[in-house]
Amino acid sequence: MSTTADSDQAVEQLGIEVSDSPFSLELSDDQREIRDWVHGFAEKEIRPHASEWDEREETPWPIIGEAAKIGLYGFEALAQFWSDPSGLTMPIVNEELFWGDAGIGMSIFGTTLAVAGIYASGTPEQMMEFVPQCYGTPEDPKVASFCVSEPDAGSDVSALRTTAKHDEASDEWVINGQKAWATNGGIADVHVIVASVDRELGSRGHAGFVVPPGTKGIEQGAKVKKHGIRASHTADVHLDDCRIPGSCLLGGKEKLDERLARAREGKRAKTQAAMKTFEVSRPTVGSQAIGIARAAYEYALDYAKERVQFGRPIIENQAIAFALADMKMEIDAARLLVWRASWMGRNNKQFDNAEGSMSKLKAGEVAVWVTERAIQILGGNGYTREFPVERMHRDAKIYTIFEGTSEIQRLVIARAISGHHIR
Numbered sequence: 001m002s003t004t005a006d007s008d009q010a011v012e013q014l015g016i017e018v019s020d021s022p023f024s025l026e027l028s029d030d031q032r033e034i035r036d037w038v039h040g041f042a043e044k045e046i047r048p049h050a051s052e053w054d055e056r057e058e059t060p061w062p063i064i065g066e067a068a069k070i071g072l073y074g075f076e077a078l079a080q081f082w083s084d085p086s087g088l089t090m091p092i093v094n095e096e097l098f099w100g101d102a103g104i105g106m107s108i109f110g111t112t113l114a115v116a117g118i119y120a121s122g123t124p125e126q127m128m129e130f131v132p133q134c135y136g137t138p139e140d141p142k143v144a145s146f147c148v149s150e151p152d153a154g155s156d157v158s159a160l161r162t163t164a165k166h167d168e169a170s171d172e173w174v175i176n177g178q179k180a181w182a183t184n185g186g187i188a189d190v191h192v193i194v195a196s197v198d199r200e201l202g203s204r205g206h207a208g209f210v211v212p213p214g215t216k217g218i219e220q221g222a223k224v225k226k227h228g229i230r231a232s233h234t235a236d237v238h239l240d241d242c243r244i245p246g247s248c249l250l251g252g253k254e255k256l257d258e259r260l261a262r263a264r265e266g267k268r269a270k271t272q273a274a275m276k277t278f279e280v281s282r283p284t285v286g287s288q289a290i291g292i293a294r295a296a297y298e299y300a301l302d303y304a305k306e307r308v309q310f311g312r313p314i315i316e317n318q319a320i321a322f323a324l325a326d327m328k329m330e331i332d333a334a335r336l337l338v339w340r341a342s343w344m345g346r347n348n349k350q351f352d353n354a355e356g357s358m359s360k361l362k363a364g365e366v367a368v369w370v371t372e373r374a375i376q377i378l379g380g381n382g383y384t385r386e387f388p389v390e391r392m393h394r395d396a397k398i399y400t401i402f403e404g405t406s407e408i409q410r411l412v413i414a415r416a417i418s419g420h421h422i423r
């Protein structure tokens with residue numbers, strides 16, 4: 001068998017200088033340590049309670065509190081995960097957390113959506129002021145909500161009807177409208193609201209606003225009863241003459257006025273910047289789907305080794321063993337796409353082929369497929385609430401819908417690779 005030393009020697013004989021490879025898929029000690037720490041939390045504090053919170057359909061505040069206490073939920077934790085220059089720590093943490101349970105995982109990580117919204121367009125001062133408020137303190141943890149979608153504006157974000165009007169006299173913004181399907185909507189301390197300041201400009205007339213804790217004129221509408229991720233709170237949010245200080249406009253008024261002037265003059269939008277924000281966040285969402293898929297695969301693998309039919313464990317049938325082989329292969333393939341896109345995002349690489357969208361699309365579809373296969377491998381048991389793969393399948397389905405449906409991801413990829421405005 002040839003060794004690395006043999007191949008290094010062969011390369012040297014060709015006159016090529018041998019150096020330490022800059023490419024490696026081996027995790028660093030730090031990454032392994034964080035992965036094992038989050039895995040331990042998921043195993044001890046999340047998994048045993050997953051079914052209970054799924055049935056209760058309530059935010060698991062005690063578990064968020066535990067995560068905050070050990071430093072897994074909070075601004076510092078997020079900064080630590082994000083600071084890894086390889087970009088891999090963020091997806092690794094998400095995979096482990098959602099391996100524990102996706103509904104509870106979303107309750108812990110949903111705040112990050114709002115934080116990402118502040119990070120995408122806020123000034124450094126706004127980040128310093130509002131991001132810690134999104135999390136609260138370990139003694140009194142809070143959650144935040146990112147509200148873009150509306151009843152008539154889901155995939156078509158340009159159709160937003162929520163308006164924000166500037167009151168020059170008081171330098172306040174007055175927001176009116178209805179947001180739909182907001183994760184943590186109404187129970188959040190901080191709501192980040194995307195509203196239209198000039199409807200004629202479509203999505204170019206949108207701006208992001210922080211509605212700070214205790215603001216009047218914002219309230220929760222109907223809470224949504226869902227198919228999956230039921231421990232994560234989802235609700236409509238109503239904004240009725242909701243007044244916020246001028247300083248809550250993300251990025252500031254000067255920048256907004258410049259952007260609107262460009263749009264009114266018909267100048268090209270800096271679409272690359274908006275596109276990049278999504279491309280950077282999508283692999284993290286993909287890693288959550290991988291966590292669910294891996295949990296279902298592992299459960300089905302163990303079950304197939306134990307369950308005896310026709311006098312032998314069911315795994316000894318190729319039909320079952322090959323299904324598990326395919327499940328493992330698809331999960332690993334999806335993870336590689338997620339890791340590539342995470343590395344690209346962290347290292348400011350151009351997403352020429354919408355690699356972020358690719359990773360979320362693949363991971364979401366793999367999670368739905370793998371969890372369905374897991375149910376099949378468990379047979380009747382798989383279809384009952386006594387076994388967790390049924391819940392995992394319900395949880396997985398959201399990953400082909402939110403943060404851009406599978407169809408929208410394909411649209412983004414198709415446009416990126418073709419340069420054509422595919423509809």
Ligand SMILES: Cc1cc2nc3c(=O)[nH]c(=O)nc-3n(C[C@H](O)[C@H](O)[C@H](O)COP(=O)(O)OP(=O)(O)OC[C@H]3O[C@@H](n4cnc5c(N)ncnc54)[C@H](O)[C@@H]3O)c2cc1C
Pocket residue numbers: 113145146147148149153154155156180181182183184226229234398401402403404405406407408411423
């Ligand atoms: C549990 C949950 C949590 C959510 N959390 C949040 C949140 O925190 N904040 C937030 O702002 N939103 C949130 N959403 C909303 C979510 O992002 C939207 O549901 C999603 O973007 C799809 O929009 P829609 O439901 O209106 O579907 P629609 O846009 O009505 O789409 C319906 C179908 O048509 C397809 N379709 C639409 N347009 C095209 C096209 N051009 N080409 C091909 N197919 C197309 C879609 O792919 C889909 O299959 C959440 C939703 C859910 C269910």
